Amino acid sequence: MDKPAPADHPVHDLIGGRWSPYAFSSEAVAREQVLSVLEAARWAASSYNAQPWSFLVGLKGDETWQGVYDCLVDANRAWASEVPVLMLSMAHETFPWNGKPNRHAQYDTGQAVAALALQATDLGLFVHQMAGFDAEAARTRFAIPPGHTLMAAIALGSAGDPDTLSVPPAARERAPRERGAVSTFTFAGQWGEEARLA
């Protein structure tokens, strides 16, 4: 389902076209496509090029997929049961070369996942990230070492039919996308004062 952003200023189709559906098809994602979305993450910018991101990748039917699925909250299990790829993103909180805190670890991991999602969009795929999962259960299940923060569970696949959704309702899937306008988060002079760019 196309759901282009109602943008006030022109943005690239990938950026305007990316959105997070609940209705996924059970159709498998080709391994080459999974590699391409991870390759996109690879080339993100990061502070001191530390590349603090890592991913656990489950393909439907394998133990990793099941492990991620088992850690989801019920509300996410309700729509994610047929998603062909489930991943977890993690942020390494220290620089590997000196062990000092990397205060951009989460920020840079977000940058990597944003690129992953846009690459998926280019492939005709969709990404839906979830905050709703049991991070401590996932840490145990996948032996994730201390210092690597569990960030998001990530669904990847083709779009499905909104009419098959029980939770959330199809109406929500079809609702317009909403964001605060640029003027609400863009300041000059001091924080909270609108930058008059237009």
Added chain:
Amino acid sequence: MDKPAPADHPVHDLIGGRWSPYAFSSEAVAREQVLSVLEAARWAASSYNAQPWSFLVGLKGDETWQGVYDCLVDANRAWASEVPVLMLSMAHETFPWNGKPNRHAQYDTGQAVAALALQATDLGLFVHQMAGFDAEAARTRFAIPPGHTLMAAIALGSAGDPDTLSVPPAARERAPRERGAVSTFTFAGQWGEEARLA
């Protein structure tokens, strides 16, 4: 200067083409282009659609630009003195509707900035984010409220001539881009075990 990522798997030109130069042209960026890169940030994904990002935007010659510039460390001032747009990115650490911690605030702000950088790439512009700035000085200068974490200083502009660089040397500007391969950060079964996707 084009410097496409030497990718192992196909990625979209925007993703492979984005890199962080030190050599910027002093040529101004059109306000419409500044608005487009901020619009791209606007449409990023965020946990509960909280949109935790904000930006201070300085255009060369205005007080905001000077304020950001003044907060940079010397090594960044050395190359950023002619950059036409200097910004700061901030992450709102709590949800605005209930004041509870938003553990994805920095991650989602990173996602927004990644989209901003790719939109810049599409416009033929470049972004260089900097960790090297005095965040507390910036907080005071711009009256940034508690709960909004200063993340990065962001240079935006057209590419310049690497031969004009004193710091860092032009050789570094021309060096190949490097990242760990997908196999180094993509795991299955348990963390640290390579996902065999190829």
